[in-house]
Amino acid sequence: xxxxxxxxxxxxxxxxxxxDHLLDAAQAVFAQDGLRAASLRAIARRAGCDPALIYxxxxxxxxxxxxxxxxxxxxxLKEVEFLADEKDTRSSALRLWEVLLIYRRHLAQDPGIRSxxxxxxxxxxxxxxxxxxxxxxxxxxxxxxxxxxxIERGELRPELHPLLATFFLVKMQLEILDVLxxxxxxxxxxxxxxxxxxxxxxxxxxxxRGVALDPGAPLPALPDPDTR
Amino acid sequence: xxxxxxxxxxxxxxxxxxxDHLLDAAQAVFAQDGLRAASLRAIARRAGCDPALIYxxxxxxxxxxxxxxxxxxxxxLKEVEFLADEKDTRSSALRLWEVLLIYRRHLAQDPGIRSxxxxxxxxxxxxxxxxxxxxxxxxxxxxxxxxxxxIERGELRPELHPLLATFFLVKMQLEILDVLxxxxxxxxxxxxxxxxxxxxxxxxxxxxRGVALDPGAPLPALPDPDTR
DNA sequence: CGCACAATTCAACGTCTGTTGAATTGAAAG
DNA sequence: CTTTCAATTCAACAGACGTTGAATTGTGCG
Numbered sequence: 001x002x003x004x005x006x007x008x009x010x011x012x013x014x015x016x017x018x019x020d021h022l023l024d025a026a027q028a029v030f031a032q033d034g035l036r037a038a039s040l041r042a043i044a045r046r047a048g049c050d051p052a053l054i055y056x057x058x059x060x061x062x063x064x065x066x067x068x069x070x071x072x073x074x075x076x077l078k079e080v081e082f083l084a085d086e087k088d089t090r091s092s093a094l095r096l097w098e099v100l101l102i103y104r105r106h107l108a109q110d111p112g113i114r115s116x117x118x119x120x121x122x123x124x125x126x127x128x129x130x131x132x133x134x135x136x137x138x139x140x141x142x143x144x145x146x147x148x149x150x151i152e153r154g155e156l157r158p159e160l161h162p163l164l165a166t167f168f169l170v171k172m173q174l175e176i177l178d179v180l181x182x183x184x185x186x187x188x189x190x191x192x193x194x195x196x197x198x199x200x201x202x203x204x205x206x207x208x209r210g211v212a213l214d215p216g217a218p219l220p221a222l223p224d225p226d227t228r
Numbered sequence: 229x230x231x232x233x234x235x236x237x238x239x240x241x242x243x244x245x246x247x248d249h250l251l252d253a254a255q256a257v258f259a260q261d262g263l264r265a266a267s268l269r270a271i272a273r274r275a276g277c278d279p280a281l282i283y284x285x286x287x288x289x290x291x292x293x294x295x296x297x298x299x300x301x302x303x304x305l306k307e308v309e310f311l312a313d314e315k316d317t318r319s320s321a322l323r324l325w326e327v328l329l330i331y332r333r334h335l336a337q338d339p340g341i342r343s344x345x346x347x348x349x350x351x352x353x354x355x356x357x358x359x360x361x362x363x364x365x366x367x368x369x370x371x372x373x374x375x376x377x378x379i380e381r382g383e384l385r386p387e388l389h390p391l392l393a394t395f396f397l398v399k400m401q402l403e404i405l406d407v408l409x410x411x412x413x414x415x416x417x418x419x420x421x422x423x424x425x426x427x428x429x430x431x432x433x434x435x436x437r438g439v440a441l442d443p444g445a446p447l448p449a450l451p452d453p454d455t456r
Numbered sequence: 457c458g459c460a461c462a463a464t465t466c467a468a469c470g471t472c473t474g475t476t477g478a479a480t481t482g483a484a485a486g
Numbered sequence: 487c488t489t490t491c492a493a494t495t496c497a498a499c500a501g502a503c504g505t506t507g508a509a510t511t512g513t514g515c516g
Contacts, residue, residue: 010510012463031351037264039503050465052506061504115347122339122406123259133414140415163416164430171403172396178350179399186361187368188391202392206438215443238480240493267473278495280476285493289474 008050017049019057023071026064031112035065035120066131068113073135076106077142084142084149092150093208096169097222099143100200103173108196111178140166147211157213165211172203245277247285251299254292259340263293263348294359296341301363304334305370312370312377320378321436324397325450327371328428331401336424339406368394375439385441393439400431 025047030038040061044051058064079102083095107114120128143166150156176199184190190198204222209215253275258266268289272279286292307330311323335342348356371394378384404427412418418426432450437443 008465009512010463010465012512014512016463031347034262034264034347036262040505041503051504052466053464055505056463111350112347115343115350118346118407119259119262119340119343121410122343124410129410137415161430164427165434167403167408167411167427168400168431168434171407172400175395175399175403179346180395182349182352182357183395187365199392199395202389203396206393206396206435208438209443210434210436210438215437237482238493238495240482244493268475269473279474280496281494283475 017047017053019067022047022049022054022057022064023068026068027110027113030065030068030116031110035116062127066128069117069128069131070135072106072110073139076102077139079106080139080142084145086145086149091220092146092153092155093212093219094222095146095150096208096211097204099146099169100173100204103170104177104196104200107174108177111181114174114178140170143170150211155213156211160211169207172207173200176200176203245275245281247295250275250277250282250285250292251296254296255338255341258293258296258344259338263344290355294356297345297356297359298363300334300338301367304330305367307334308367308370312373314373314377319448320374320381320383321440321447322450323374323378324436324439325432327374327397328401328432331398332405332424332428335402336405339409342402342406368398371398378439383441384439388439397435400435401428404428404431 026043029043040051040054083098144162147162147165151158180195180199181192184195185192254271257271268279268282311326372390375390375393379386408423408427409420412423413420
């Protein structure tokens, strides 16, 4: 039975469908179906409104995705710029660990979307890659400063390439956030909710030994191991 | 003008369209359009045949993608199992570097497809994740043995988690192969054809210091820096 | 009350989708 | 020469797609 659904009344609803709610729905559907296959009808269905309403708030499907892209960067950027302040005299180990925590705080909630972004970057899709680069560049730049300051202070190996070190640190953190919760339960009997914590600690342990000038020096206690 | 294209003759062509050629076309289109949005018509167009022919060689679109998935694993597995032979007495540094080279040899040719795989894993798509796990498990297992042998021989830190170390080593190599050739030219004036070489050396330098028991010991000369 | 307007839905468009059953044809086998 | 069969194309299906223009309705202001 096609179940013809009595026509919903037109005009404003009692509670407005605000654009942010639309973005939530869009994120879920994009993550599930992919950039091109995600349908506005599915997004509208999930948001409980008509597809045409999306065009009231956004110019097109592509613009909707662009809005989604720019959603999390400002929060990360703010925290990471604060962290890069050269008057911050905490040890480099603590500050780099903090980078991982910031990423987890802001990005753990939307897995799925990152594979799309990665795909667009890898195939070099003009518009989207430019957009992502513009958002990402200041974040990368701030983290890179933390590395440069660490080198100047004699805590990190002077032959480090700060940009590549930044890439390694954060790229792996994204893989830990997205992939490990699926992989570790399958390959190692580690429950999904522990996967990120275990992965982060192991990664930072390895990474720190890889970048520190004196890797023997014991790591300071790293705060916030498993709280979310 | 729709340009009505004179009907091509039916029946076998002078040169058969073999399934491997179909897979090449499928790979390009899947990488470009995504798993669900890639159309059999686009794949057929690229392969120079009719969409219906795909159904002669493969059961469905999904089966075509599954065939694509299983394409590169056997080659990697063979090399990596050979490498894991416990009678191989070369230094762990050399053997782990060899892992990176094997990955580059077999996987550098198809970027684009990996983001799709990652996406399916992250969203836990039943059938596909199982398929990938089945292919990946023996590869992971072999590399993990190299770590375990390294620990036994006193070359690697005994507190290493072999599975996570394997994950870190190969996951980053995939990011280096796929992402760096796009990212480094944009952020650092490094030409795309040098990006992979630069990235691999920086990564292994960091990684080795992170896993070695005596990180001070100089790395042996690592072969095959930039040949393809 | 009446007016303006923001927020919403409806209906329709042309196009593309995965898949299938039937038709065709060249070459190999007898 | 005929038969067989593997390899290929064609035509058609019902449904989904992004997008748009017009229609509707609740709310706040005068």
